[in-house]
Amino acid sequence: MAHTAGPEIEQLIQLLARLPGFGPRSARRATLHLIKKREVLMSPLASAMQRAFENVRTCSVCANVDTADPCGICTDVRRTGQGMLIVVEDVADLWALERSSVGPVLYHVLGGTLSPLDGVGPEDLNIASLNARVAAGGISEVVLAVNATVEGQTTAHYVTDRLAGQNVKITRLAHGVPVGGELDYLDEGTLAQALKARTDF
Amino acid sequence: MAHTAGPEIEQLIQLLARLPGFGPRSARRATLHLIKKREVLMSPLASAMQRAFENVRTCSVCANVDTADPCGICTDVRRTGQGMLIVVEDVADLWALERSSVGPVLYHVLGGTLSPLDGVGPEDLNIASLNARVAAGGISEVVLAVNATVEGQTTAHYVTDRLAGQNVKITRLAHGVPVGGELDYLDEGTLAQALKARTDF
Numbered sequence: 097m098a099h100t101a102g103p104e105i106e107q108l109i110q111l112l113a114r115l116p117g118f119g120p121r122s123a124r125r126a127t128l129h130l131i132k133k134r135e136v137l138m139s140p141l142a143s144a145m146q147r148a149f150e151n152v153r154t155c156s157v158c159a160n161v162d163t164a165d166p167c168g169i170c171t172d173v174r175r176t177g178q179g180m181l182i183v184v185e186d187v188a189d190l191w192a193l194e195r196s197s198v199g200p201v202l203y204h205v206l207g208g209t210l211s212p213l214d215g216v217g218p219e220d221l222n223i224a225s226l227n228a229r230v231a232a233g234g235i236s237e238v239v240l241a242v243n244a245t246v247e248g249q250t251t252a253h254y255v256t257d258r259l260a261g262q263n264v265k266i267t268r269l270a271h272g273v274p275v276g277g278e279l280d281y282l283d284e285g286t287l288a289q290a291l292k293a294r295t296d297f
Numbered sequence: 298m299a300h301t302a303g304p305e306i307e308q309l310i311q312l313l314a315r316l317p318g319f320g321p322r323s324a325r326r327a328t329l330h331l332i333k334k335r336e337v338l339m340s341p342l343a344s345a346m347q348r349a350f351e352n353v354r355t356c357s358v359c360a361n362v363d364t365a366d367p368c369g370i371c372t373d374v375r376r377t378g379q380g381m382l383i384v385v386e387d388v389a390d391l392w393a394l395e396r397s398s399v400g401p402v403l404y405h406v407l408g409g410t411l412s413p414l415d416g417v418g419p420e421d422l423n424i425a426s427l428n429a430r431v432a433a434g435g436i437s438e439v440v441l442a443v444n445a446t447v448e449g450q451t452t453a454h455y456v457t458d459r460l461a462g463q464n465v466k467i468t469r470l471a472h473g474v475p476v477g478g479e480l481d482y483l484d485e486g487t488l489a490q491a492l493k494a495r496t497d498f
Contacts (some may be wrong), residue, residue: 101392102364104349111342115327119316126316129352130346131362138350141312145343147307148328149335161332163303188329191302263446 159205159222161187175200179236183255185209185243193241210254211246223258230262237265306339360406360423376401380437384427384456386410386444410448411455424459431463438466
C-alpha cells in the first residue's frame, strides 16, 4: 500500500544513505532538503560531484588525491627543496596536517595500515613506492605520522625496517598532552609519555 | 601555505557541508569516501542527483514532491475514492505516515506552520488550496496530522476555523503513550491525555 516517491527520489535516498555518517533517516532528510533547495544546492552539488568524478586523480608519486598528477604538493618547488617527507595512513591525515600549517613538507600516503586479520599486507600499501622515492634521493627526513594505534605503530615499525640502510633520518610525531586537554581525562600511557618527553619551561 | 585539494574537491566539500546533519568535518569525510568509491558511488550519486533535479516536481494539488504532477498519490483511484484527507506540515511527515501504512488516504502538505515571529502567515502556507480542495467536494474527513507543538496546534486551530461551514468532518491524531514507550519517561501532558482517552482492554 505504501506509496514511494518516484524512482529518482528513492534512488537518491538509497545512495545518500551510503555516505559515512548517513543512514536511511538522515538520507531522507537530506533528500528533502535537496529537493527544497533544488536550484541553489541540488543542481550545483550534482555538477560538482560530476566534475570531481571526471577530474580527480590519485597522485602517482604520493597517492594524494588531486586534479593533477603529480599532485600540487609533489610539484610545489617550495616543498621539494626542503627534503622533509611525512608518511601518513590516509589522505584525511594529509588534509589534517595541511590545515595545521605544518610548513613546506612533502607527503606519502600509505593507503591504510598493516592488518593481517583483515588481509592487508605490505604489498597492499604504498611502501615499495616510499622506498623507491627515498632511494631516488632528495629526502633528508621521513616523519612517520601514523595513528597512535596498534596497527599504526606496527606499520611504522615495518616501514622503518624497510627503510633501514637508506641515508635518511626517521622520526615520529611526539606523544603528549593535547593542546587544551585536561590531565584528568588523559589515559596513563599518554601521561607517562608526556612526562618522559618533558621540555624546559 | 596550506595546500588545497583542487577547486573541484573543495567545492564538493563546501556543498556537502550544507546538507542537514553535515558540517565541514563530516563533509570532508564524505568527500574522501566518495573519491575512494568514485566508480560505484560518486558517479551514480551525481547522476541520481541530476536526474532528480530534472524530474522532481511539486504536486499542484497537494504540494507533495514527485516526478509526476499531479503526484502518484493524488491520481491513485484507490485513494481518491475514500475521501479521507490528511493534512501534514511537511513532505517528511507524509513519508512517515506512508511508512506506517495508514491505508488509502490523500494528503495535503501545508508547507510549514504559522509563525508570526518568523513572518510566516496564512498566505505563506497551502491553506487556501486546502479550502478550495475541500469545497470542490469528494472529501468526507480532514485529519489534522500536524506536530504536537505550539506552532502545529495553532496552525491546526487556524485551519479548522477556515474550514468552518464546509460539510466535512475534522479530526486530529490521538495523543497517548508511544508504542514501546515507558511511562516513567513520558511528560505529564501526554500521560494526562492518555488517561483521558483510555480505551477498553
